Amino acid sequence: MSGIAMVMNTAKGALAAQQLGLNVVGNNIANVNSPGYSRQSSPQTPTLPVSIAGFLLGTGVAVEAIQQAADQLLENRLIDAKSGLAGFKEASLFMNVLEGIFTENTENSLGTQMAAFWNAWQDLSNNPSGAAEREAVFEKGRQVADLFNTLSAQLAQMEGDLTAKMTPAVERINAISGNIAALNNQIIGLEVNQVANSLRDERNALLTELSELIDTRSFEQPDGSLTVTVAKGFPVVSSADSYPLELAGGRILWQNSSGGTVDISDKISGGQLHGWLEIQDEVLPKYTAELDALAQEFAWAVNQVHSQGVGLEYFSGSVTGAHATDPSGLLTTLPMGDKVDTAKDFKMWIQDNRTSPPGYDAVVIDLDAKPPSVSPLTVAPSGAANSVLDTYTFKVSPPGAVIGADPVEITWASSVAEGTIALAPGALPLSIAVDGMDVAFTAATGALAEFTISTDAQGVPTASLPSDSDYWTLGDFATAFNTAVSAQFGGPVVAASVADNRLVFSAQSADYRFAFGDDGFDDSGLGGALGFNTFFAGEDAAGISVNTLLADKSYIAAARIDAASGAVTAGDNRNALALADVQHDTCGIVQWTFARGSAATATEFTSTLEGFHGRMVGSMGLQALRFYQSQESAGLMVNSLQQQRDSVSAVSLDEEMINLIKYQQAYTAASKLLSVSDEMLIALINSR
Numbered sequence: 001m002s003g004i005a006m007v008m009n010t011a012k013g014a015l016a017a018q019q020l021g022l023n024v025v026g027n028n029i030a031n032v033n034s035p036g037y038s039r040q041s042s043p044q045t046p047t048l049p050v051s052i053a054g055f056l057l058g059t060g061v062a063v064e065a066i067q068q069a070a071d072q073l074l075e076n077r078l079i080d081a082k083s084g085l086a087g088f089k090e091a092s093l094f095m096n097v098l099e100g101i102f103t104e105n106t107e108n109s110l111g112t113q114m115a116a117f118w119n120a121w122q123d124l125s126n127n128p129s130g131a132a133e134r135e136a137v138f139e140k141g142r143q144v145a146d147l148f149n150t151l152s153a154q155l156a157q158m159e160g161d162l163t164a165k166m167t168p169a170v171e172r173i174n175a176i177s178g179n180i181a182a183l184n185n186q187i188i189g190l191e192v193n194q195v196a197n198s199l200r201d202e203r204n205a206l207l208t209e210l211s212e213l214i215d216t217r218s219f220e221q222p223d224g225s226l227t228v229t230v231a232k233g234f235p236v237v238s239s240a241d242s243y244p245l246e247l248a249g250g251r252i253l254w255q256n257s258s259g260g261t262v263d264i265s266d267k268i269s270g271g272q273l274h275g276w277l278e279i280q281d282e283v284l285p286k287y288t289a290e291l292d293a294l295a296q297e298f299a300w301a302v303n304q305v306h307s308q309g310v311g312l313e314y315f316s317g318s319v320t321g322a323h324a325t326d327p328s329g330l331l332t333t334l335p336m337g338d339k340v341d342t343a344k345d346f347k348m349w350i351q352d353n354r355t356s357p358p359g360y361d362a363v364v365i366d367l368d369a370k371p372p373s374v375s376p377l378t379v380a381p382s383g384a385a386n387s388v389l390d391t392y393t394f395k396v397s398p399p400g401a402v403i404g405a406d407p408v409e410i411t412w413a414s415s416v417a418e419g420t421i422a423l424a425p426g427a428l429p430l431s432i433a434v435d436g437m438d439v440a441f442t443a444a445t446g447a448l449a450e451f452t453i454s455t456d457a458q459g460v461p462t463a464s465l466p467s468d469s470d471y472w473t474l475g476d477f478a479t480a481f482n483t484a485v486s487a488q489f490g491g492p493v494v495a496a497s498v499a500d501n502r503l504v505f506s507a508q509s510a511d512y513r514f515a516f517g518d519d520g521f522d523d524s525g526l527g528g529a530l531g532f533n534t535f536f537a538g539e540d541a542a543g544i545s546v547n548t549l550l551a552d553k554s555y556i557a558a559a560r561i562d563a564a565s566g567a568v569t570a571g572d573n574r575n576a577l578a579l580a581d582v583q584h585d586t587c588g589i590v591q592w593t594f595a596r597g598s599a600a601t602a603t604e605f606t607s608t609l610e611g612f613h614g615r616m617v618g619s620m621g622l623q624a625l626r627f628y629q630s631q632e633s634a635g636l637m638v639n640s641l642q643q644q645r646d647s648v649s650a651v652s653l654d655e656e657m658i659n660l661i662k663y664q665q666a667y668t669a670a671s672k673l674l675s676v677s678d679e680m681l682i683a684l685i686n687s688r
Contacts, residue, residue: 003052004684006059007677013060014670017044020063021663028651029660036205038070038649040197068197069649075204076218078641083211083270085638088631090165090275091283094158095624098283101154102617110151111613113144114298118583124558125576129312134553138546141302141535145544148295152541155288162280163250169213169272170247176210177228177242184225185240191224210236214245215270230254231264250280266597282594283623288541289592289600290616295541297589298609300336301582303534307516307527309557309575310568314351314513315533318506322531322547323539325501328399329473330449332466335539336529342367342469344524346477348505349566350485350494351513360566363484363494367524370468371476372483377403377465378443379451380429384459386436387414392453392461394439399449403441404428437461474498503530519574520563533557583610591615 024042031037042063049056104111120140124133183203190196203226210216210228219227221239228237234254236243246253246261252268253261265281268274326333331340345364352359370376385392392414401408404426411420412434421432431440436459452464478496486492493512497504507513516527528534531547533555538544549555559572589612590602607615 004677004681006050006052006057008674008681010058010060011670011674011677013047013062015667015674017042017061017063018663018667018670020066022660022667024066025656025659025663029653029656032651032653032656036201036208037651038068038197038201038204039651041067041069043067065195066197068195068200070200071645071648072220074641074645074648078638078645079208079211079216079218080270081634081638081641082208083215083274085631085634086212086272087270087275087278088627088634090272091278092275092624092627092631094162094276094279095283095620095627097158098287099620099624101151101158102287102620104617108147110144110147111610111617113140113147114583114610114613116140117144118580121576121580124556125573125580128558128571128573128576131553134556134558137556138550138553142546144298145536145538145546148291148298148541148544151291152288152295155284155291156542159250159280159284162276162284163247166247166250166252166273166276169276170245170252173210173213173230173236174242174244176206176213177236177244180206180210180226180228180237181240181242184237187224188240196224211271213271214268214273231267232269234262234264234267252277277596281596285594285600286592287616287620289590289594290612292540292542293590293592294609294612294616295544296336296539297587297612299534299536299538299544300339300528301585301587301609302579303528303531303536304339304523304525305575305578305582306535306557307525307533308521308523308560309517309533309578310515310559310561311555311557312559313554313568314349314515315505315555316507316510316513318504319532319549320499321503322534322537323502323529325474326399327501328401328449329475329498329501330399330470331472331474331477331526331529332470333399333449334529336525340367340525340529342467342472342524344368344522346524346526347517347521348481348494349515349518349561350489351515351566352493352511353513354511357567361488362518362566363481363488365477365480365484367472367526368469371472372479374468374471374476375443376468376471377441377451379453379463379465380440380442381437381453381461381463382440383437383461385414385434385453385455385461386459387416388455388457388459390414390416390455392434392455393450394452395450404430439463474501474503478503503532505532515561515568518561518563518566584608586611 021042021044024040028039044061044063047059047062049058051057103109106112117137117140120133120137124130124137127133180203183199183206187196187199187203190199207216207218207226207228214230215232217229217233221227223239225239226237227235227239229235230245231252231254234243236245236254241257243257244255246255251263252265252273254264255261265277268277323335325331325337331337334340345366348363350361350363352361392412394410394412396403397409397411403423407425408423409420410423410432412418414435417435419434421434423430423432429440429442431438433439437453439453451466453461454464455461475498478498481496482492485494493508494514495506495508497506505514516533517523531537534547535550535556536544537547558576559568560574561568586606586608588604588606590604592600592602594600
């Protein structure tokens with residue numbers, strides 16, 4: 001009787017094992033197309049035998065666990081590869097947009113518009129007084145300026161698009177982190193006596209999605225929970241806790257449990273955020289800076305030549321410079337103040353219409369001289385600085401303040417230290433202590449913006465101060481100009497004044513007119529830097545525009561003043577020719593390199609404007625190619641790892657059909673065994 005019961009128990013266990021196997025096979029078949037699903041199996045093992053009549057007899061079969069066919073190391077490699085691929089894809093998408101903005105395959109490209117501008121000047125040189133030619137020059141210049149504005153606005157729009165992309169991405173990262181933490185909590189509770197395979201698959205799928213947004217590293221703890229870090233070590237999931245990220249000002253901030261934040265932007269090395277940050281922090285700043293540099297150099301090259309020409313007539317009335325200084329009024333703070341050669345002079349011709357023919361006389365201001373009533377700062381450093389073989393940079397604020405006369409704040413910085421010192425007004429000399437040195441100021445009546453002190457191997461300091469000409473302010477220049485005019489003409493027939501940090505020239509009556517430069521004058525460039533008689537106004541690609549004064553096309557400077565007489569010859573085209581030739585002139589233009597986590601670096605090289613533009617567009621193509629090739633390489637790696645993963649974890653319908661038949665046959669046989677043992681039991685009962 002006990003033997004029959006044992007057979008029935010064996011059959012019962014076999015039925016349960018084969019039914020469980022069929023359930024697992026059915027689950028595999030149902031999830032054949034589920035992303036991230038890992039094939040499961042139900043390996044069967046014999047149960048412990050028992051001793052009967054001196055024999056060890058088997059008691060059947062059992063399923064100890066449902067196992068996943070998963071290689072976690074391979075899963076982690078695949079997650080990393082997908083993270084890199086996601087970043088390169090996003091970077092490539094934005095580079096395609098950037099290339100479309102700067103495409104040279106249309107008639108509205110920057111290169112085409114610049115060429116049309118030069119051609120318009122060439123046409124004007126053939127007919128210097130032609131109204132149609134002057135209108136064409138004005139319109140072509142306006143089109144170039146408008147295109148610079150448009151390109152700058154589109155780059156700014158791309159930055160806004162990046163922010164629009166990153167905002168929901170950071171929100172999704174926080175949501176996924178919270179979900180993984182919740183799954184950790186469930187897995188910890190369920191895996192006391194069993195393995196939560198489905199929850200692990202769900203967690204892996206979330207981890208994959210997270211890695212496509214940001215680079216991740218994950219570590220499984222002994223209790224089955226997963227710790228997830230991002231950006232080379234900052235945890236976003238730890239057991240059942242999650243730590244959110246925050247987007248602020250284009251930077252990604254990690255929040256700790258106490259609410260403090262850390263900027264991790266420069267440490268993010270994978271996922272879509274990495275691609276967006278590379279575009280935001282490296283690509284866009286580079287081409288924005290280079291577009292601004294091109295616009296500035298283009299405007300300066302044109303303005304420098306145009307400011308030395310003359311239109312169909314001299315200026316009358318009042319003319320205000322297109323460019324302003326900072327509040328200090330120092331000429332060195334003009335947008336193109338560094339272009340001014342103070343070793344040269346400023347020259348204005350004044351036309352006296354009280355006689356016929358008119359009389360002409362020139363006023364020249366020596367910029368190399370010390371400004372009127374200015375005593376440059378004297379600095380006497382002593383002692384030994386703590387930093388040797390170094391340069392200390394000192395900046396004085398507010399702009400326009402005079403040490404000793406005004407309350408000032410002096411900020412200083414070396415390669416290893418920095419500091420700020422406030423100085424109240426007081427009689428000179430004044431002395432301050434700076435990093436081991438004593439710095440004494442012994443004289444100053446002029447505004448100062450910056451000076452340096454260098455140290456030798458023993459720390460002995462030597463001051464390097466601006467030259468006398470660097471102390472020129474708008475007010476100083478106006479004083480010097482008015483004094484010179486009054487001395488030559490017996491009164492201020494043309495007066496200089498200052499309004500809103502801009503210089504203003506005003507003819508004091510209708511009898512006088514004025515113009516700048518001549519065909520024999522080696523100009524300092526100050527007129528162009530101040531924005532007088534210039535073709536363009538503005539300081540960068542966003543602000544460049546045609547000078548509003550040229551709405552009167554007669555002021556377009558196609559001619560040059562005769563240095564001997566001061567007169568303008570009808571049909572003179574020398575300045576128009578010079579402006580047409582600007583396209584062939586070379587200049588020093590800065591090319592930028594931005595690297596995340598590092599300071600930007602600039603390299604100046606000599607090129608024509610067209611050459612710089614071509615180099616800029618060419619570098620875009622190379623950058624786009626680099627991202628594309630990286631995307632292709634990452635895609636191949638993902639495909640290879642996906643195939644390896646599928647060979648281990650993916651469901652094979654052919655294999656599952658075989659298992660289905662195997663378990664079906666075993667179930668049928670176990671059922672037959674149960675029915676036979678049942679017949680034996682009935683026969684035994686009936687035999688009594």
